[in-house]
Amino acid sequence: MNYLFTNLIGSFVLDQNLKIIDQIPFKSLAEYAQSKEAESKLKKKHPQLQMLPQDKLPQVLTLFKEKKYFKEFHDKNIALTQEAVKDSVSNDNFIIQAIANIAELDKACNLLSKRLREWYCWYAPEISEKITNHEQFADAIIQKSKKELLAEFKIKESMGAEMEKIHVDEILLLAKQVSQLYHLRQQHEQYLEHIMKKYCPNLLELAGTTIGAKLMELSRGLKHLALLPASTIQLLGAEKALFRHITSGSKSPKYGVLFAHPLIQKARKEERGKAARMLADKLSLCARLDYFKGEFKAKEYKKELEEKFR
Amino acid sequence: MNYLFTNLIGSFVLDQNLKIIDQIPFKSLAEYAQSKEAESKLKKKHPQLQMLPQDKLPQVLTLFKEKKYFKEFHDKNIALTQEAVKDSVSNDNFIIQAIANIAELDKACNLLSKRLREWYCWYAPEISEKITNHEQFADAIIQKSKKELLAEFKIKESMGAEMEKIHVDEILLLAKQVSQLYHLRQQHEQYLEHIMKKYCPNLLELAGTTIGAKLMELSRGLKHLALLPASTIQLLGAEKALFRHITSGSKSPKYGVLFAHPLIQKARKEERGKAARMLADKLSLCARLDYFKGEFKAKEYKKELEEKFR
Numbered sequence: 001m002n003y004l005f006t007n008l009i010g011s012f013v014l015d016q017n018l019k020i021i022d023q024i025p026f027k028s029l030a031e032y033a034q035s036k037e038a039e040s041k042l043k044k045k046h047p048q049l050q051m052l053p054q055d056k057l058p059q060v061l062t063l064f065k066e067k068k069y070f071k072e073f074h075d076k077n078i079a080l081t082q083e084a085v086k087d088s089v090s091n092d093n094f095i096i097q098a099i100a101n102i103a104e105l106d107k108a109c110n111l112l113s114k115r116l117r118e119w120y121c122w123y124a125p126e127i128s129e130k131i132t133n134h135e136q137f138a139d140a141i142i143q144k145s146k147k148e149l150l151a152e153f154k155i156k157e158s159m160g161a162e163m164e165k166i167h168v169d170e171i172l173l174l175a176k177q178v179s180q181l182y183h184l185r186q187q188h189e190q191y192l193e194h195i196m197k198k199y200c201p202n203l204l205e206l207a208g209t210t211i212g213a214k215l216m217e218l219s220r221g222l223k224h225l226a227l228l229p230a231s232t233i234q235l236l237g238a239e240k241a242l243f244r245h246i247t248s249g250s251k252s253p254k255y256g257v258l259f260a261h262p263l264i265q266k267a268r269k270e271e272r273g274k275a276a277r278m279l280a281d282k283l284s285l286c287a288r289l290d291y292f293k294g295e296f297k298a299k300e301y302k303k304e305l306e307e308k309f310r
Numbered sequence: 311m312n313y314l315f316t317n318l319i320g321s322f323v324l325d326q327n328l329k330i331i332d333q334i335p336f337k338s339l340a341e342y343a344q345s346k347e348a349e350s351k352l353k354k355k356h357p358q359l360q361m362l363p364q365d366k367l368p369q370v371l372t373l374f375k376e377k378k379y380f381k382e383f384h385d386k387n388i389a390l391t392q393e394a395v396k397d398s399v400s401n402d403n404f405i406i407q408a409i410a411n412i413a414e415l416d417k418a419c420n421l422l423s424k425r426l427r428e429w430y431c432w433y434a435p436e437i438s439e440k441i442t443n444h445e446q447f448a449d450a451i452i453q454k455s456k457k458e459l460l461a462e463f464k465i466k467e468s469m470g471a472e473m474e475k476i477h478v479d480e481i482l483l484l485a486k487q488v489s490q491l492y493h494l495r496q497q498h499e500q501y502l503e504h505i506m507k508k509y510c511p512n513l514l515e516l517a518g519t520t521i522g523a524k525l526m527e528l529s530r531g532l533k534h535l536a537l538l539p540a541s542t543i544q545l546l547g548a549e550k551a552l553f554r555h556i557t558s559g560s561k562s563p564k565y566g567v568l569f570a571h572p573l574i575q576k577a578r579k580e581e582r583g584k585a586a587r588m589l590a591d592k593l594s595l596c597a598r599l600d601y602f603k604g605e606f607k608a609k610e611y612k613k614e615l616e617e618k619f620r
Contacts, residue, residue, distance in 0.1 A: 082469050089432045089471035094480075097429040101484060104425050108418035115414050119407040122399045159392050161399035170404075170501050174411060177494050184487050191480050 003052045004039060005060055008076045009069060011038040013046050018059055022046065029079055091199040092221035098192050099213035105185045109134060112178050119171050124149065124160040138178040141171075202286035205298035206279075207261065214257045215283070226284075226291035233287075234258060234280035258283075267309045275309050313362045314349060315370055318386045319379060321348040323356050328369055332356065339389055401509040402531035408502050409523035415495045419444060422488050429481050434460065434470040448488040451481075512596035515608035516589075517571065524567045525593070536594075536601035543597075544568060544590030568593075577619045585619050 002021070003014045010025035022045065024038040031038070043049050052060060064073075113134035121128050124146045130153045131137040140149060150158055192213050196204040200222055203212045218236040219225040225233070235242055237256025245252040255276040258264060267275040282301040289297060312331070313324045320335035332355065334348040341348070353359050362370060374383075423444035431438050434456045440463045441447040450459060456478075460468055502523050506514040510532055513522045528546040529535040535543070545552055547566025555562040565586040568574060577585040592611040599607060 082467065085469050086471045089473070093432055094477050097425070097432070098480065101422075101425045101429065104421050108421055111414050111418055112411075115407070115411045119411065122403050122407070157392065159395050161396045163399070166501070166504070167404055170408065170498065173494055173497060177490060180487060180490065184483055187483060188480065191476070194476070 002046050002049050003056070004042060004049045005052045006035050006039060007064065008032055008080070009064075009072045011035060011042055013042055013049065014052070014060065018056065018063065020063070029076065029083065032076070090221075091195055092216065092223070094195055095192060095199070095213050096217045096221070098188050099210070099217050102185055102188050102192075102210070102213075105181055105188070109178060109181050109185070112174065112181070113138065116171070116174050116178055119174065122161055123163050123168060123171065124158045126150065126153065126155050126158055126160075135179070135182040138175045138182070142175050142179060200287070200290035201296055202289045202294075202298040203283065205296075206286050206302050207283055211257055211261055215287075218257065222287060222291050226287040228284065228287075230277075230281045230284040233284050234276050263305055263309060271309060275305075278305060278308065312356050312359050313366070314352060314359045315362045316345050316349060317374065318342055318390070319374075319382045321345060321352055323352055323359065324362070324370065328366065328373065330373070339386065339393065342386070400531075401505055402526060402533070404505055405502060405509070405523050406527045406531070408498050409520070409527050412495055412498050412502075412520070412523075415491055415498070419488060419491050419495070422484065422491070423448065426481070426484050426488055429484065432471055433473050433478060433481065434468045436460065436463065436465050436468055436470075445489070445492040448485045448492070452485050452489060510597070510600035511606055512599045512604075512608040513593065515606075516596050516612050517593055521567055521571055525597075528567065532597060532601050536597040538594065538597075540587075540591045540594040543594050544586050573615055573619060581619060585615075588615060588618070 001016055003018070005012045005014060008026070010023050012020050013022040015021050022042060024042060026032045026035070026038070116138060117128045117134075120141060127141065127146075127149050128137065131140055144152070146158065146160070150156075189209055193204065193209045196209065196212060200212065200216075203215070203222075203225075206212075207215060215233065215236055216222060216225055219228055219233075228236075235253060235256050237258075238253035239256070241250075241253035244250050254273040255264060258276050258279055261279060263279055264272050264275050282298075282305060285301065286298050289295065311326055313328070315322045315324060318336070320333050322330050323332035325331050332352065334352060336342045336345070336348070426448060427438045427444075430451060437451065437456075437459050438447065441450055454462070456468065456470070460466075499519055503514065503519045506519065506522060510522065510526075513525070513532075513535075516522075517525060525543065525546055526532055526535055529538055529543075538546075545563060545566050547568075548563035549566070551560075551563035554560050564583040565574060568586050568589055571589060573589055574582050574585050592608075592615060595611065596608050599605065
């Protein structure tokens with residue numbers, strides 16, 4: 001009775017005493033991937049070939065502890081791991097990185113916008129008061145001079161100092177940088193929409209770009225999101241409040257990142273919890289449809305929800 | 311006996327019963343600034359004119375509580391304040407804003423650089439390991455393709471995934487932004503050096519751009535810095551440690567922002583406290599020289615200190 005045994009470096013035929021009597025070595029990982037072929041070749045050559053029974057495995061493994069095999073095992077294992085690592089990069093990763101960077105850009109934008117306002121206030125404090133949106137403020141002071149801006153808001157004279165060009169230029173350099181950061185943020189959103197449209201169209205349709213991506217970030221990918229119960233999806237992003245609820249008995253949270261969803265924003269206050277629950281329900285379905293490559297049903301769901309909470 | 315009284319709206323001659331018998335109204339703030347002229351004119355016209363004694367002031371002030379003066383007082387006061395606010399903007403403010411923004415840019419750069427590295431690691435993790443400097447890392451991945459970089463560091467194969475161009479482009483957009491933020495930081499430093507060279511050459515020479523500007527930020531301007539005792543300058547930026555020392559008796563700090571000064575960095579550890587004290591001493595002199603427009607002596611001081619702590 002002979003045994004068949006296959007590992008990374010080849011297919012082997014062993015006799016009853018577990019000596020190697022025949023083998024087909026694998027030259028590359030591609031051959032290892034096609035190991036069935038090698039096995040069937042050996043099976044034809046040696047009739048009555050059996051798979052190695054479990055209890056004999058430890059003995060066989062000691063066979064391969066010989067030094068001559070070491071390098072091959074090492075190299076092939078590394079290569080195998082490399083391939084696995086490479087293949088592990090999926091759309092999930094891109095989406096998670098992009099949405100995380102959007103959050104980080106927001107932080108940077110706020111930080112620099114505040115400084116920009118404070119700095120520009122030495123020059124024309126009135127403008128900062130008139131334009132509350134950070135992005136619009138940066139764009140406005142880039143595009144228009146102090147005079148033009150004052151005229152636009154019908155301010156006769158500014159309290160700000162007359163500055164030499166060198167000082168104003170320095171402020172405008174910062175303004176340009178802030179404006180570019182906001183543009184990058186927009187670009188990231190478009191990019192997100194582009195990949196989500198292919199990868200998870202249902203989720204994108206019902207949750208929108210930002211919320212959809214945030215859900216994927218919090219659940220570490222579409223697969224995990226699809227496997228989560230709807231009640232967990234409802235509370236993703238509200239972990240702190242949830243644990244506060246569990247430990248100190250404060251009110252349980254009704255929604256996490258879903259709070260920003262238009263459906264919940266538009267719902268009456270007393271119905272928001274219910275809306276969040278139903279939205280999470282449908283989002284869970286969407287994630288599953290997307291993960292298992294199902295049909296595009298999000299539009300129907302959306303309509304259904306919108307009719308319910310008009 | 312007649313009295314002379316001058317306020318924002320004019321110079322007035324009052325008789326013994328404190329009735330206005332003559333006046334020169336000021337049409338503008340400029341005339342108010344030249345009020346001495348109006349007063350001397352009135353003095354010529356009315357001999358034996360006295361300044362209003364203190365005890366009669368309250369009575370005169372009630373005179374001006376009439377409604378007809380209100381608008382003029384209001385407008386002129388506002389204009390006066392506006393001018394004062396305008397004039398209060400000095401080089402101090404520019405320096406403080408610029409150095410504060412450098413600190414903020416550093417924060418933003420670090421935040422986005424970390425994200426950039428993490429994101430790029432899906433593509434070619436080896437490069438992030440090889441280039442530890444954030445700025446160089448961003449520049450490298452902008453200028454060179456993954457292939458070129460791998461060849462440069464003699465890495466045969468990357469563990470990173472093969473990405474489509476759309477994904478790589480998104481990472482590179484972030485890299486460009488990071489690189490620009492670093493450039494803006496450099497630009498700010500040059501700007502700082504430029505204005506400090508004119509405004510506080512001694513401080514600039516001895517402290518360097520960043521430390522000099524930080525000292526001015528912490529002391530809220532050159533004037534205050536010039537008035538601070540050297541021992542306070544020595545500890546600027548170490549307030550936390552100082553108060554910890556006072557309240558809980560931990561070791562007293564030896565230096566604040568001065569720690570980063572090359573003189574202290576190069577000094578032997580046991581001499582650092584002494585070096586900081588002497589440096590603060592000279593910096594205090596520099597700030598005074600600069601504030602009171604003295605000579606340029608910082609080079610001598612610098613040489614002196616360098617010889618002492620070689």
